[in-house]
Amino acid sequence: NAGVTQTPKFRVLKTGQSMTLLCAQDMNHEYMYWYRQDPGMGLRLIHYSVGEGTTAKGEVPDGYNVSRLKKQNFLLGLESAAPSQTSVYFCASSYSGRLGSLYEQYFGPGTRLTVT
């Protein structure tokens, strides 16, 4: 199993350009998440999904859109990139399981995005 993979690993964009980050997991997890990690700050949740066809906003959703057309894939889109979106982006997935059960999140390797 590959676990959680992210594409691309690095990207440089100019202000105003658009791009899509792809997250894929092969563990049949229901839950998927997109986070961003900035220096001096903890990981912050951008958007998440509790199942195929569903998405929801997290803590910092502005400037991003997401889609979950297939259970194994979770896409993060930047329609018009801004320098404030320079960050490292992590995708994660988790099994939902029974109510009250504990399941860990599995993280992808990250995508380093620079917007100039």
Add this chain to the structure above:
Amino acid sequence: KNEVEQSPQNLTAQEGEFITINCSYSVGISALHWLQQHPGGGIVSLFMLSSGKKKHGRLIATINIQEKHSSLHITASHPRDSAVYICAVRSGTASKLTFGTGTRLQVTL
């Protein structure tokens, strides 16, 4: 005030030392996670706990729900333990996590 506070922010230790990293949180939680992030950037889950204590090798995690506090201990530290250790709490729906800013640990020979 952040919902999840970690201390210290930075820690340098000599090989063999006993290390403690602390995490305090201000919200009701269903679980607390300890994660490790190596210099290459990858994040792995170390522990997930909702009460008591867990041990894995040289790592021990404890949580006190009443005091809203958790500790991560590393016994007989080794340079390969050098990493950023992140505390995260789970609350609300969809198992969403709120993260601390991390503790950067450097273990020297």
